[in-house]
Amino acid sequence: MADYLPRAPWTQRDDLHRMVDALGNAPDGTSLARWVGGAVRDGLLGEDAADVDCATPLKPQDVMARLKRAGIRTVPTGIDHGTVTALLPGGKVEITTLRRDVSTDGRRATVEYASEWRDDAARRDFTINALYADPRTLEIYDYFGGLADLAVRRVRFIGDARQRIREDHLRILRYYRFQARFGSALDSEAEEACAELAAMLKGLSRERVAMELLNLLGLPDPSDTLLRMEQRGVLGVVLPEVQRPAIEALPTLIGAERQAGLAPQAIRRMAALLPLSPQVAEGVAARLRLSRAQRDRLACVAGRQADDAANPLALAYRCGTECAQDRLLLCGGDPAPLSDWEIPQLPLKGGEIVQRGIKAGPEVARILRAVEARWISEGFPDRERVLRLLEAELPA
Structure with missing residues (x-):
């Protein structure tokens, strides 16, 4: 008995049907296009498809020509590897010509076009990722037992x-x-x-x-x-800095995230696994070539302290909301006060201190820091209070 992909909303998209019709049929009447990979796998699990990928025995130039005649725009995003992207109203679709591996070196593969669906399936990694579906009938084509593996949630190499x-x-x-x-x-x-x-x-x-x-x-x-x-x-x-106790403690962080209603954050989890050392965090980020924003966040969270939870707003003022949320979650604090809070600016400038007779230089900076510290400790009061704090810090 044949298996079929559930009729998820994306399988009924008119723009996808138009694209499939444009690609045409094989001599035996079957479609020259099949859905493949994550969309099929996730659809069988009842999950939404993040991306829709299509496989075809047609060469890339033929794909582009057929879609052009149908008024569908394409971009040769990976034409050297057989991939063309169709720009559809409902979202982009990558269309890749059937391929088989000629040679591999562990980092990249040399491929050539194939004419058999099974050859294309054979070069994929796992059985659950080598499932194809007819776009019209939604019948599943399974060459390596992916359906059985998916039924028991087993990840198996082809x-x-x-x-x-x-x-x-x-x-x-x-x-x-x-x-x-x-x-x-x-x-x-x-x-x-x-x-x-x-x-x-x-x-x-x-x-x-x-x-x-x-x-x-x-x-x-x-x-x-x-x-x-x-x-x-x-x-x-790949992460020699991580010790087992940090991994064993990770479920506590995951529980705190869920309780706070916060989405999982990979950098937050990585920070939880690393030692409490901004220098180590910087080294890991540099080795993995993370972005500057990711590197800064990792180092900031690595600098967390036991008293971070004492004043969440002050912590966010010093570190930024993202880092403060991470540090609070990791030290058992409550990030809820930060959910709708915008970090304020101190309503005082150094020039105002100079206008009160203080010579520009270190003394102005000292007074500004002192006022700011009291402003933070008092919960960020308004400018009127800040001016009184300033008067208290000025020399008699």
């Missing part, structure tokens, strides 16, 4: 796990990310292969490693997966 990892070392981290998101039943071959070949991660670009780590840490609850990565010696290859 073919020999060690060979698939040697083809692309990043698949180790992808395995753990997919296991954290979808997994329930563990696949022993995948677990052993990832542990055995973990050292291969050292040869990957830092940006690719960072992307996978942040995607993993941003999932609802990656704590069990991270603990298994640490136990099997995988996490230490």
Whole structure:
């Protein structure tokens, strides 16, 4: 009996139907387009599809020509790898020509176009990502047992796990990310292969490693997966600074996030795993080539102290709202006071102090800092109070 993709709203989009019609049919009458990957997998799980991807035996130039005749704009976003992006009213769709691997070196693959759907499926990483669906009938095409694996929430490599990892070392981290998101039943071959070949991660670009780590840490609850990565010696290859007690404490942070109604934040979770050292945090951020904003936030959270929860507003004034929220969650404080609070500006300028007879220089800065400190401790009162605070700080 055939399996079918549920009729989720995206499967009924008129613009997608128009695109499929434009790509046409094979001689046997079947569509030359099939949905593939995450949209099919997530649809079978009853989840919304973030992106819709399409596979076709048509060459990229043919895809663009057919869509142009139908009045559909395309962009050759990855034409060297067989990918064209269709710009549709309901959102972009990546259309990729069927491919098979010719050679791989663990970081990149040389591919050639294929004519068989099974060849295209065989080069994908996991069985649950190699499911295709007919866009008209929604019938599922499963070449490697992905439906059975999805039913028991098992993440399994297509073919020999060690060979698939040697083809692309990043698949180790992808395995753990997919296991954290979808997994329930563990696949022993995948677990052993990832542990055995973990050292291969050292040869990957830092940006690719960072992307996978942040995607993993941003999932609802990656704590069990991270603990298994640490136990099997995988996490230490990419994040040697992380110790097991920090991983074991991560569920406490996740619980605090949920109680506060805050969405998961990968940088917050990474900060929770690292030692309390801004210098270490800076080093990790530099090694992973994180953005400046991510680096600053990681270092700021690494500087948290036990008394951060004493005055959440003062903490946010000093550190910014994001960092303050993170530090409060990690020290057991309540971030609720920050939810609708805008960080104020001190209603006093140094020039006003000079106008009161103080010579411009260090003394003005000292007085300004003293007024600001009292203003913060009093809960950011209005300008009238600030002027009285200033009078109290001026010399007699």
